Amino acid sequence: MDLIAETISHRFDALDVLHDVSFTVGAGEVVAIVGPSGCGKSTLLSILGGLLQPTAGRALLRGAPPPGSLNPLTFVFQDFALLPWASVAENVAFPLLHTSQSALQRAAAVDDALGRTRLLDFRAVFPKQLSGGMRQRVGIARALVVRPAILLMDEPLSALDSQTRELLMEDFVDLLADGTMGAVYVTHNLEEAVRLADRIVVLSRRPGRIRKVVSVPVKRRERDEASVRTQLLELQNELWSLIRTEAIDAEREVQHA
């Protein structure tokens, strides 16, 4: 199933946020969205996920969802957005509450999502008992439980320390390995973009327009190998040089606001 951003523009009243953004996320593809602060990345993700109607253009899905998919698009949030009073298993089961699945089917789907995120031993634990990294694993399991075609991720690792980020990036590489699930990955972190994405959409300063789309020419599985480190670092530098001046301007704008 493909997700298509078709000439999307958006305004919040007088604030021009996105301008004429078009790209396609193919089945199983990971597309990162990077750009200076406030350029409209989260707004674009909300539009892609159908939470926000764009002022112009549209987001559409094309093709059949994966077998057994209950929801083609599902979000993973920066702040995990877990229910504090519910256990890990109950949090993960939450998106299934209003589906027609039987209790047995739900339990199987929850077990599958917990297994894929290595959380089976933590099913009865409550979020406050978990580290940040484990909480985000629960957030990811909750997204996986509906067997989505595409994960919509908004800075999913930015609340975590660098070691935990590294571990979760490895988890993402595993989860995305069989190519059945794609992702749109919004991030400030160019290292994450280069590590995880097939293609990186670089947005300009607000109103965000596409400045460049960059492909990562190394298989995801091989990106932690020493032999490609220089190549990936060069790509990261290329991205930073595209963003740097505008990031400085955006930073000043935020500070003066």
Ligand SMILES: Nc1ncnc2c1ncn2[C@@H]1O[C@H](COP(=O)(O)OP(=O)(O)OP(=O)(O)O)[C@@H](O)[C@H]1O
């Ligand atoms: N609901 C809203 N109403 C009005 N303005 C909004 C709303 N949501 C976002 N904005 C503004 O739209 C602009 C783009 O915001 P958005 O969060 O999409 O950018 P971003 O690129 O994700 O930012 P950051 O990199 O800082 O996370 C910002 O100036 C923001 O203040």
